[in-house]
Amino acid sequence: MRINQDHRLTRVRRRDSPNFDARPDVDDISLIVVHGISLPPGEFGGDEIEALFCNELDHPQLLALADYRVSAHLLIDRRGRCTQFVAFDQRAWHAGESAWRGRTGCNDFSIGIELEGTDTRPYTQAQYRKLGSVIRAVLAHYPRLAADAIVGHLEVAAGRKTDPGPAFNWSAVLRGAAWLPDAAERPA
């Protein structure tokens, strides 16, 4: 897996979201934000997450979300299948009101990766494997990304967001990613 000249992962399914705009500084890609999402909440395997990111949501239980304009660069489903919705050099709309190391507006300078899941049910090994591959690829491609700049949504939007939740096992990511030096120090 690598990143091509269009800022997309090779050999990854592509589905274009209209929910993106230009980064203020296209050279500043310096943070990875990991999320968890399921739609309807707690259910896996449907196409509602994809529909949400593409403004095509028509599920009767989810009409309250239909007007949201959100996206992420990537979604990794329970089977480990990865879909790219926004090119990495564009700004996806995933973090909302957020701050990291004193900077607000994390969408400006981050890559957003959604995992299909909930805060409390274990994520799958297939997801950890694919996430590890993705992280290695983006770290290799974007020079301002560093191994200590990979956070959960809750870490940049504390008090407002909880994903990917206590079910997310940072150690499982790190096992497949020996390049991360501070495995023992990651939050649970």
Ligand SMILES: [Zn+2]
């Ligand atoms: Zn999130």
